[in-house]
Amino acid sequence: MGKELTKKEAEFCCLAAVLGNPSEAAYKAGFTAFPQKKAEKLMRKKQIAEEIGRIKERNAKHEEAATGLRRIAFGSVADAVSLAVNFGESTDINALDLFAVSEIKYTLGKGVEIKFYDRLKALEALAEIESSEENTGAMSIYEAISNSARQAGTV
Numbered sequence: 001m002g003k004e005l006t007k008k009e010a011e012f013c014c015l016a017a018v019l020g021n022p023s024e025a026a027y028k029a030g031f032t033a034f035p036q037k038k039a040e041k042l043m044r045k046k047q048i049a050e051e052i053g054r055i056k057e058r059n060a061k062h063e064e065a066a067t068g069l070r071r072i073a074f075g076s077v078a079d080a081v082s083l084a085v086n087f088g089e090s091t092d093i094n095a096l097d098l099f100a101v102s103e104i105k106y107t108l109g110k111g112v113e114i115k116f117y118d119r120l121k122a123l124e125a126l127a128e129i130e131s132s133e134e135n136t137g138a139m140s141i142y143e144a145i146s147n148s149a150r151q152a153g154t155v
Contacts, residue, residue, distance in 0.1 A: 082096075083104075
């Protein structure tokens with residue numbers, strides 16, 4: 001593998017992945033003299049392009065998982081309750097939001113039992129994802145905007 005990225009190059013990669021604008025990312029990473037030319041030069045480096053790709057992929061996977069966990073943790077269970085209460089009636093099950101349901105069981109004479117995914121575990125997993133993002137050096141959108149504002153002197 002090639003040599004390690006410098007701190008400014010690593011910051012450029014994070015910003016380019018988040019902002020989607022290499023010239024802006026170069027400027028905000030500290031390459032203030034001719035940022036567009038520096039961005040073009042950096043983007044031609046295989047190691048830089050691969051790191052930006054890794055950050056984008058990791059962010060996409062984390063965001064997909066985080067979205068699902070947020071639905072479990074904060075989503076409504078109203079459709080599942082409605083299904084249980086109105087069991088046996090004609091219901092378009094495809095129209096119901098049952099994302100948070102882990103199991104539905106019908107027992108003759110006892111009715112319907114619905115089990116939901118554990119909301120607390122979903123919140124813990126969500127916190128773990130967000131913590132791992134901080135520890136891997138992948139910059140959140142908030143951090144990118146905050147750093148940009150600091151460098152521009154608006155904060």
